Amino acid sequence: MLSGQFSETKSICPRPSRLRPSGSEFSRVHVQARWSGYSRTNAGRRTPFQPVDFIMHKRFLTFVIGWAVIAAARAEDASVAGVYFAEKITTSPQLLAKGMAWWDGRLIIANREPAALHAFTPPDTFEIFKEQGLTNPFGVAVDPQGRLLVTENKDEVLYRLARLTADGTDETLLAEVGVNHRDKSTSSGLCTPLMLATHPNGTIYWSGYPSTGTRYLLPGKDRFDLEDVKIAKPHVGHSYGIGLSPAHDWLYVASQLPGPDARGAWRFPVREDGSLGEGEFFIAVNRFTTTHLKDLPPAKDGSDKLLGWLGRIHGLAVDANGFIYIGGSDGHSSGSGIAVFTPDGATLAAMIVGATGPNGEPGLPTNVYGLAFGGADGRTLFISGKGKYRLSQVRLPVAGEVVSRASRQRP
Secondary structure, eight states: OOOOOOOOOOOOOOOOGGGGOOHHHHHHHOOOOOTBBBBETTTEEEEEOOOOOOOOHHHHHHHHHHHHHHEEEEEEOOOOOEEEEEETTTTTOOOOOEEEEETTTTTEEEETTTEEEEETTTTTTEEEEEOOOOOEEEEEEOTTTTEEEEEEEEETTTEEEEOOOOOEEEEEEEEEEEEEOTOOSSSSOSSSSEEEETTTTOOEEETTTTTTTTTESSSSSSSOGGGOEEEEOOOOSSSEEEEOOOTHHHHHHHEEEEGGGGGGEEEEBBOOTTTTTOEEEEEEEOOOOOOTTOOOOOOOTTSSSGGTTTTTEEEEEEEEEEEEEEEEOOSSOOEEEEEEEOOTTTOEEEEEEEEEEETSSSSSSSBBBEEEEETTTSOOEEEEEESSOOOOEESSSSBBBHHHHHHOOOO
């Protein structure tokens, strides 16, 4: 049985670029060997046999050992397969958490009531990062410049897209005040923004419930107007989690449209400038069974249907191998779990379910909501719940797409 037990991993060596000796350092490396009873000197003379003698510069040894350690620590991400068990973070407060993002070595968590952005630094430190100026934070993401993006969503009060710097200073990019778009779709503007994703070129995407569909904002302007917001087609209401493929050529959006045949994930082709083409329904949860996952506990409804775990859809994440994670919430006949699909959407590769804690507390929230990769190596999946829950986490053999991308972009 595969275990999802958490153990935080710290980096034990610097980045490769800091281990590379200069040309002059390489020139000082001297390796002298004597073979077959003779050694040829610079003058061409043969000398009697001597034991093999290697003389290496100390920095060269450091270089070789360092690269070996890095190669082992940064081995190619393995694909997820089988069953993993998430556990509650015991020091986590009870949070009304929604979106999350790994930012500057810690996990930022949007908490709706009371309105605040919490920060979790593994393994056990929780603190409030920002409270002042927030109304109802919902989605969070990190832009290519390393700034935090936040959506706020409170009907008849405020819809907002904001950008924060490391000290918590925020700048409003777009806002709508005193309106209610919950029951209708608008032809422009933020509408009801929920979860966020960002493209490496700076395009910002967001989902919305129940009327927004998928919308986005292309880069290239210092100031934005509501008319700058683009609307993806077709319009998909009841959309929640959102994420990009590793090649940034597909945008995935989790859908909880009414009816079992409509639950799963949509995908939209992403053009080079970040704009979206016509979307298609990509993963239909009701097409899958779980019989091949031998270590999976029985679903709430007792069936082998994936709908027994994912009757209601919320969270979505993508890993560095392109596998798609879809979180399901407890419903009338379904439990809570996270299904992991292959990049082509054809195979249910793995399931993440809750381990039972020492006090009987389940390892997953009853209503799985937000999913975000993070941790020192990017291979921890953090999980929030719709309602008042502690955060959960599970260790995986692969980093998240967003964390992996940030690592590649780091100078």
